[in-house]
Amino acid sequence: MGTAEKTWVGLVGLTLFGALLAETGHAGWPLALAVMATILVKAGLVIDRYMEMPTAPASFRWALYAFAGLLSLMVLLTHGFGEALKRLTTIY
Amino acid sequence: MAIPIEATVGTSTLQSHAYTARIPGNRGIWVGIFCVLVEFTLLFGVYFVARVHNPEDFRLGPDGLVTRAGVAITLFLLSSGYCMVKAVEVMRRNRHRAAARWVLAAILLGCCYPMIKYFELNWYIDNGGVGQRGVFYGTYYYLTLTHLVHVTWGLLGLIWVGARAALGGYSADDYSGLEAAAMYWHTTDILWLAIFPLFYVLR
Numbered sequence: 470m471g472t473a474e475k476t477w478v479g480l481v482g483l484t485l486f487g488a489l490l491a492e493t494g495h496a497g498w499p500l501a502l503a504v505m506a507t508i509l510v511k512a513g514l515v516i517d518r519y520m521e522m523p524t525a526p527a528s529f530r531w532a533l534y535a536f537a538g539l540l541s542l543m544v545l546l547t548h549g550f551g552e553a554l555k556r557l558t559t560i561y
Numbered sequence: 562m563a564i565p566i567e568a569t570v571g572t573s574t575l576q577s578h579a580y581t582a583r584i585p586g587n588r589g590i591w592v593g594i595f596c597v598l599v600e601f602t603l604l605f606g607v608y609f610v611a612r613v614h615n616p617e618d619f620r621l622g623p624d625g626l627v628t629r630a631g632v633a634i635t636l637f638l639l640s641s642g643y644c645m646v647k648a649v650e651v652m653r654r655n656r657h658r659a660a661a662r663w664v665l666a667a668i669l670l671g672c673c674y675p676m677i678k679y680f681e682l683n684w685y686i687d688n689g690g691v692g693q694r695g696v697f698y699g700t701y702y703y704l705t706l707t708h709l710v711h712v713t714w715g716l717l718g719l720i721w722v723g724a725r726a727a728l729g730g731y732s733a734d735d736y737s738g739l740e741a742a743a744m745y746w747h748t749t750d751i752l753w754l755a756i757f758p759l760f761y762v763l764r
Contacts, residue, residue: 515751
């Protein structure tokens with residue numbers, strides 16, 4: 470099995486894991502952390518293996534990593550500091 | 562490609578490897594990709610703001626979505642992305658007909674997304690999931706439908722590069738158009754890989 474096939478299997482496995490989490494209907498920190506991790510790992514796999522970004526210019530590579538990282542960070546921030554973010558984004 | 566560079570420091574010779582970075586596809590597609598990323602950064606920003614202002618809506622919202630539709634879309638998009646990886650791979654070995662077949666497979670798998678979305682949206686319409694379920698569904702519709710528009714553009718691009726590959730328009734020396742379409746297609750994958758857990762899984 471080549472790199473592309475292994476990557477596909479990994480991505481499918483993580484997707485099914487996500488579906489399992491969705492079916493449990495749980496909420497809370499473990500779910501938020503799991504969602505954060507799956508976004509990071511899956512996006513990382515696509516960026517590194519499918520898009521072959523390790524051989525691309527660093528600025529291109531890091532822009533994609535930053536996008537995935539920002540989304541993951543926002544999952545944590547909205548879960549842990551929802552009230553503070555609500556105050557920050559309220560227009561009086 | 563690795564280019565060995567020798568540098569002499571004092572009495573010792575250091576050998577290092579500098580790597581010439583290669584832009585996958587072409588510069589033009591990357592302008593488009595970065596524009597899409599900026600656009601979706603703003604859209605996801607709205608999602609997170611809506612989420613902190615309506616926590617109850619977002620906690621209950623995923624229960625009203627068809628998780629299996631989200632999973633199926635993810636699997637079809639990932640498989641379609643895999644086919645584009647293979648298309649670029651075989652084109653590097655100058656096998657343009659094989660590349661065209663991989664692109665065709667990518668198109669067919671990619672077309673499953675709008676079809677599933679069509680049935681999913683009809684299900685929501687039949688079950689009162691349109692116009693009256695609050696901010697979660699509003700956010701869900703604008704983000705997923707905007708993504709669908711980008712996937713449609715991607716599919717049109719794949720049809721173009723698939724036809725060009727079939728007609729021998731690419732070679733092992735020049736396949737930047739094919740790779741550019743693949744890069745855009747993978748970007749739509751990345752976007753969906755964020756949309757799926759944020760709407761279908763996270764509570």
